Amino acid sequence: MRIPYAPQEVTAILLPLLESIEHQYRKGQTAIIGLQGGPGTGKTTLGNFLAEKVRERGYSVISFSIDDFYETNEYRKRLRKKYPDNPFYYISRGMPGTHRVEYLKEVLAKLKAGQDCSLPVFDKSLQQAQGDIAARTIPVRGRQDFVLFEGWCLGIKPVSSPLLLKICQKYLIPLQKIDPSFRHHQVVLGFLKQYQPLWNYVDYLIMLKPDSSELHLKWRWQQERELRKKTGRGMTRVQVERFVLPYLPFTYLCYEKVKADVRLLINGKHEFYELVTGKI
Secondary structure, three states, X not given: XXXXXXXXXXXXXXXXXXXXXXXXXXOOOOEEEEEEEOOOOOHHHHHHHHHHHHHHOOOOEEEEEHHHHEOOHHHHHHHHHHOOOOOOOOOOOOOOOOEOHHHHHHHHHHHHHOOOEEXXXXXXXXXXXXXXEEEEEEEEOOOOOEEEEEOOOOOOOOOOHHHHHHHHHHOOOOHHHXXXXXXXXXXXXXXXXXXXXXXXXXXXXXXXXXXXXXXXHXXXXXXXXXXXXXXXXXXXXXXXXXXXXXXXXXXXHHHHHOOOOXXXXXXXXXXXXXXXXXXX
């Protein structure tokens, strides 16, 4: 595979990370490795890299995203109608409440038990790019040594509104701009309880954390400009901001409150520059 990382990142960060993942292996068991990070941090790229390298070391591995477990387009439409002025549900998918949590829990339990199961496929191109569940599924047969489970909100914890505001102030996230009434975010917080049983299946959590909350918007804007050059299509700067900002309060709730086993710190050049181990 083509390595999307600089040699120093591979040597100083990714090879030690692979070693730490390999240490989670137990014969006859399945280790579920979580990858958490906000928009644009590179979770999918890292997951693909790690899966390939784990296979090269002789282990069986599958990978998937919490995005694969989105609810149907029709369900998410009803959710937006239920909360018509809520900026967190203006986004067609992504927020807590837009996933098939019970189905995901069932799949994680089967994977952990080494049982056959099927992974759903969510096609983001369907329904005028609103996305919908695809007809096909991906079969998983037999026990896997490793499962790579990716998602921006993995491990997220329920907190109070005042604590979320305090976190946003610490990281210069404009919660009052996103939610001027200071009530819409409470709907998101209300969904978090049902997600908590999922995190019990994660054996080892890797967090991708950038140096600044501003980098999420910067990276997504770069992606859209590149897309526009290639295809002539892409979001405007205002649309990018409207898409990215609602994620940030809850992304930084994760960064502040989730106890990851290892953190990969990312600089403004989108490079991994430090690997921090230990639940902090």
